[in-house]
Amino acid sequence: MNNNKTMPHWQVNTRLYNIWKKLKPNLYKKWQNFNDFYKDIWNPPENLYIARIDENTPFSPWNIKWVTNLEKNNSKKNTIWIETWSWKETLSNLCRKYKKSYNNIYSYRFRFCNSDFEVMTKLKSC
Numbered sequence: 001m002n003n004n005k006t007m008p009h010w011q012v013n014t015r016l017y018n019i020w021k022k023l024k025p026n027l028y029k030k031w032q033n034f035n036d037f038y039k040d041i042w043n044p045p046e047n048l049y050i051a052r053i054d055e056n057t058p059f060s061p062w063n064i065k066w067v068t069n070l071e072k073n074n075s076k077k078n079t080i081w082i083e084t085w086s087w088k089e090t091l092s093n094l095c096r097k098y099k100k101s102y103n104n105i106y107s108y109r110f111r112f113c114n115s116d117f118e119v120m121t122k123l124k125s126c
Contacts, residue, residue, distance in 0.1 A: 016044055023050065028060040051075060080106070082116045091119070098123045 011017050011034070020027075020037050031037040040061050044050065048066040050059065055077075057063050067075070073092070080091040091109070095102040100123055109119050 011038065016041060019044065019050060023059050026052075026059055028058040028063075031059065080109075082119050084116060084120065094120075094123055 016038065017034065019041075020031075020034050024032065027037065031040070041050075041064075045066050048068060049072045051065055051067045051072055052059055053063050053065055055075075070093075073079070074090050081088055082091055082094055091105065092102055094100075095105055105119065105123060108122055113119050113122070
């Protein structure tokens with residue numbers, strides 16, 4: 001049952017309402033009310049996900065961006081970054097690029113590698 005009596009019935013099963021429900025604990029105070037959230041975000045882009053610009057502050061009109069699923073996954077706190085002198089890339093993206101098993105390279109990295117250069121050598125090897 002919908003407890004938000006001011007919300008139009010037609011919003012209950014929409015993508016935006018589901019986004020709001022999921023994010024509600026991390027929303028700034030005004031957005032705790034769905035109608036206020038709806039007024040600011042009324043038409044979210046399809047196939048994109050809402051993300052915070054600054055992970056240390058709540059979702060708010062000045063602290064959101066729309067990202068792809070890949071961007072969302074790359075911005076997680078547990079993302080492993082491989083860095084060399086000229087670039088930085090996630091381990092998952094590199095495994096996709098070189099068609100290697102993420103789990104194998106991940107295990108190899110923590111067991112045998114002393115540097116990101118060694119990870120790249122393993123990725124590029126046949």
